Amino acid sequence: MSILECRALSKSYGAKAALSGVDLTIEPGRIVGLLGPNGSGKTTLIKLANGLLTPTSGEILIDGRKPSRATKAIVSYLPDRSTLPGWMSIAQALDYYGDFYADFRRGVAEQMLMNLGLDRTQKIKTLSKGMREKTQLILTMSREAKLYLLDEPIGGVDPATRDYILRTIISNYSEDAAVIISTHLIADVEQVLDEVVFLREGQVMLHESVEQIRDEKGKSVDELFREVFRC
Amino acid sequence: MLSKLIKHEFRATGRIMWPVFLGMLALTALMRFSQLLLNGGHIHWLLQLIGVLLVIGFVLGLFALAFAPLVLSACRWRDHVLKDEGYLTLTLPVSLHQLLISKLIVSAVWYAAAFIVGLFSLLIAASGWSAFQYAPDLFSDVFTAFFGMDVSLRGHALLIVFELFCNFVFAVSAAELVVYAAYSIGYSFNKHKELWTVILILVFFELAQFTAIAMIGLFIQTFPDTWISLDASNVPTGIELLLLWGMLGELLFCVIGYAVTWFFTTKKLNLE
Numbered sequence: 135m136s137i138l139e140c141r142a143l144s145k146s147y148g149a150k151a152a153l154s155g156v157d158l159t160i161e162p163g164r165i166v167g168l169l170g171p172n173g174s175g176k177t178t179l180i181k182l183a184n185g186l187l188t189p190t191s192g193e194i195l196i197d198g199r200k201p202s203r204a205t206k207a208i209v210s211y212l213p214d215r216s217t218l219p220g221w222m223s224i225a226q227a228l229d230y231y232g233d234f235y236a237d238f239r240r241g242v243a244e245q246m247l248m249n250l251g252l253d254r255t256q257k258i259k260t261l262s263k264g265m266r267e268k269t270q271l272i273l274t275m276s277r278e279a280k281l282y283l284l285d286e287p288i289g290g291v292d293p294a295t296r297d298y299i300l301r302t303i304i305s306n307y308s309e310d311a312a313v314i315i316s317t318h319l320i321a322d323v324e325q326v327l328d329e330v331v332f333l334r335e336g337q338v339m340l341h342e343s344v345e346q347i348r349d350e351k352g353k354s355v356d357e358l359f360r361e362v363f364r365c
Numbered sequence: 366m367l368s369k370l371i372k373h374e375f376r377a378t379g380r381i382m383w384p385v386f387l388g389m390l391a392l393t394a395l396m397r398f399s400q401l402l403l404n405g406g407h408i409h410w411l412l413q414l415i416g417v418l419l420v421i422g423f424v425l426g427l428f429a430l431a432f433a434p435l436v437l438s439a440c441r442w443r444d445h446v447l448k449d450e451g452y453l454t455l456t457l458p459v460s461l462h463q464l465l466i467s468k469l470i471v472s473a474v475w476y477a478a479a480f481i482v483g484l485f486s487l488l489i490a491a492s493g494w495s496a497f498q499y500a501p502d503l504f505s506d507v508f509t510a511f512f513g514m515d516v517s518l519r520g521h522a523l524l525i526v527f528e529l530f531c532n533f534v535f536a537v538s539a540a541e542l543v544v545y546a547a548y549s550i551g552y553s554f555n556k557h558k559e560l561w562t563v564i565l566i567l568v569f570f571e572l573a574q575f576t577a578i579a580m581i582g583l584f585i586q587t588f589p590d591t592w593i594s595l596d597a598s599n600v601p602t603g604i605e606l607l608l609l610w611g612m613l614g615e616l617l618f619c620v621i622g623y624a625v626t627w628f629f630t631t632k633k634l635n636l637e
Contacts, residue, residue, distance in 0.1 A: 181636075184456050188632055207458035217453040219444075221380060233369045234457045 135198050137162045137281050137312045138183060142192035145178050145336075152178040153336040155192070160312050162280065165303075165326055167344075167355070168316040170333035171363055176316040177214065179333070180285050183314075184211050197280060207236065210279035214286040214316075216266050220259030224252060224269060231273050243276035246302065264295050271299055275306040282313040288322055296322050320356045330355050332362060366459045370467035375474075377445070378437055382475050385433050386482045389426050393486040396423045423490060430483050434475040434537075438468060439544045443562075447552040451636050461630055465545070465623065469538050476537045521601035528608035535615035542622025543569045549629035573618060580614045 138160040145153040153175045160166055168176050181187045182194050185201030196205035218227050224247060231238045247254065250268060258266060271287060284303065288296040296319075304326055307313050317323055324344070332340040339362065347358055399416040402408065408416075445454050446464070454464070511522065547569055551562030588606055 186452070186455055186634060186636060203458045203460055206456055209456070211452070211456050213449075213452040215449050215452065217449050217451075219377070219450055221377070226376070230373060233373070234366070234459070 136160060136195075137197055138314070139195040139198075140179070140192065141195075143179075143182065143189055143194050144191045145175075145182060145187060146190045151336050153182075156336070156338055158331065158338055158341065160281075160314065160329075162310050162312050164328045165307075165313045165315065167320070167323055167327040167330040168314050168333065169318065169320055169330055169355075169359060171318060173335075174333040175336040176333055177285055178336075180211070180283050180314070180316055183281075183283055184209060208280040210235075210274050210277040210282045212271060212274040212282070212284045212287055214289060216258075216263075216270065218258045218266070218270060218273075220257065222258050223255050224258070225254040227258065227269070227273060228254070231276070235277055237278040239276050239278060242306070243272055246272045246276065246306075264291055267291060268295065268298065268302075271302055275302055278308055278311075280311050282307055282311060284313065284315045286317055287315060288317060288319055293322075300326055320359050321354075324355045327355065332359065334363065366457075367463050367467055370459060370463055371470055374441075374467050374471040378441060378471060378475065381437055382433065382478070385430065386478065389430050389482055389486055390489075392419070392422055392426050393489045395419055397489055423486070427483055427486065430479050430486075434472055434479055435540055435544065437475070438472040438541050439548065442468065442545050443548050443552070446630065447548060447634075447636070449636075451634075455630075455634070455636075461627055465542075465626065468545075469541055472541050473534055473537050476533075518601065521605065524605055525601065525608065528605060528612065532608055532611055532615065535612055535619060539573075539615045539618035539622060542619055542626060543573065546622045546625035546629070549626045549633075553629050553633040553635045555635065576617070577614060580610060584610045 136159045138158070140156045140158040143153055143156040143158075144151065156175075156179065168179065170176050178187065182189055183196060183201065185206065193200065197208060199205050222230070228240055228243055231243070232240050244254075247269070250265070250272075252261075252265065252269065258269070261269060267287075271284075274282065274284070282303075287303070288299050291299065300323065303313060303315070315323055315327070327344050329341070329343050330347070331338060344355055347353060347355055351358060353361070396416075396419040399412070399419050403413060403416045444450055455461075511519065514522065544566060547565035548562050551560075551565055552558045554561050584607065588603075
C-alpha cells in the first residue's frame with residue numbers, strides 16, 4: 135500500500151487555486167523531493183497531508199486513511215518555521231514529544247543533542263536560529279514514523295548546517311518509511327533523493343526517479359529544474 | 366491523551382499563574398503591613414503615599430486576579446493553536462475535542478485557585494493574619510447550621526451549592542469558548558487578525574448581555590408565580606430555578622462557542 139496518495143486533489147484559497155487536480159502516489163522506502171518555485175503548492179500539499187488544511191475537492195490518503203488522529207501518529211512533520219514554544223527547555227520538548235508520540239525514540243534524540251553539545255536545560259528561546267532548527271529536526275527525525283514530511287528543512291541555514299541536516303535525515307529514517315522533502319534548493323538535496331515531484335502552479339508536472347532523469351535525460355535534477363522552470 | 370494534554374497545559378500556564386498568585390499575596394501582605402504602620406501615629410508623607418499606592422495596587426491586583434485566567438487562556442489559545450505553535454499542536458495525535466476540553470479544565474482550575482487566592486487576600490486585608498485562627502470555628506458553624514436545618518431545606522441547600530458550582534464551571538467555560546470562537550474567526554482572516562478578534566470579542570459579549578437580559582425576561586414570564594407570591598416556602602425553589610435558568614443560558618453559549626471554535630479551527634484554519 136502506498137504511504138501517501140492524492141486523488142484529484144484540489145485546494146483553493148478563495149478564487150486562487152493552490153493545488154488543482156493533483157494525482158500522486160508515494161511508496162514507502164523512498165526519499166522524495168517535492169520541488170517547485172515559490173507559490174507552486176508544496177507547502178499546501180504538506181499541510182493537507184498533515185490535516186492542517188481540508189481539501190476543496192478530491193482526497194488525500196495517508197497509509198490508506200484520510201488525515202486524522204491515527205495518521206498524525208505515523209507522520210513526522212517538520213514545518214518551515216520554529217514551532218517549539220520559547221519558554222520550553224530542551225528537556226521539556228523531549229518530554230512533550232515522548233508523551234504524545236508512541237514512536238518517539240528519546241535515547242536517539244538525546245544522543246543527537248549531546249553530539250551537538252546542547253545542554254538539555256537550555257531554553258528554546260536562548261538557542262540561535264540554526265540551533266533551533268537543528269533541535270526541531272532532531273525531534274522530528276527521532277520518531278520512528280512511516281512518513282516524514284519535511285517542509286524546507288534546509289532553507290535559510292548555512293551550508294555546514296545543511297550538510298548536518300541532510301546527514302541527520304539519511305541516517306535516521308527507517309528503511310520502510312518515506313521521506314518527502316519540500317525545497318527549492320535542489321542542488322543541495324539532489325544527492326539524497328530517490329524520486330522528484332515537480333510542482334508548478336498547483337499541478338504535478340513531473341514525477342520520476344532521479345536515476346531515470348540522469349540516465350534518460352542525461353541531466354541532473356538541478357539542471358532539469360532550471361530548464362523546466364526557466365523564467 | 367487528555368491527561369497528557371492537561372499536564373502540559375498546566376506546565377505552560379503554571380509558569381504565569383503561580384507568580385501571579387504569589388505576587389498578589391505578597392502585595393496584600395505589603396499593603397497590610399503598610400496599613401499597620403500608617404495607623405501608628407505621625408508618619409512621613411512619603412510613607413503615606415506608598416501606603417495609598419499599595420491600597421490602589423491591591424484593588425487593581427484583585428481585578429487582575431479576576432481576569433488573569435481568562436486572559437491567559439485566550440492568549441494561550443492564540444499562541445498554542447492559531448500561531449506558529451499550532452503547526453505542532455494541531456499535528457499531535459489528539460482530537461480537537463480533547464484539546465479544547467483540556468484547556469477548559471485547566472482554566473476552570475486556575476479560576477478556582479484565583480478565587481481562593483482572592484478570598485485569602487481579602488481576608489488578610491480586612492482583618493490580618495489573626496483572622497485565620499477563627500477559620501476552624503467558621504467551618505464548624507457552617508456545619509452546625511447545616512445539620513440544624515430542616516431535612517427538606519438541607520436538600521435545597523445542597524442543590525443550590527451544586528447549582529452554584531455548575532454555574533461557575535459553565536460561566537467560565539462559556540467565557541473561554543466565546544473568546545476562543547472570536548480568536549478562531551479573527552485568525553481565519555488574512556489581514557488584521559487581532560483587530561477582527563477584538564471586534565468579535567466585543568460583539569459576542571454584547572450579544573451575551575442581550576441574551577442574558579432576554580433570558581431573565583423569559584424566566585419571569587415562564588415562572589410568574591415564583592416571583593409574584595414570593596414567600597419563605599418558595600424562595601429556595603425560586604433560587605434553584607433561577608440558577609438552573611442561568612446554567613441553561615451559559616450552556617447555550619458554551620455550545621455555540623464550542624461549535625464555532627471547532628468549525629473555524631478545523632475547516633477554516635489559516636496558519637501563516
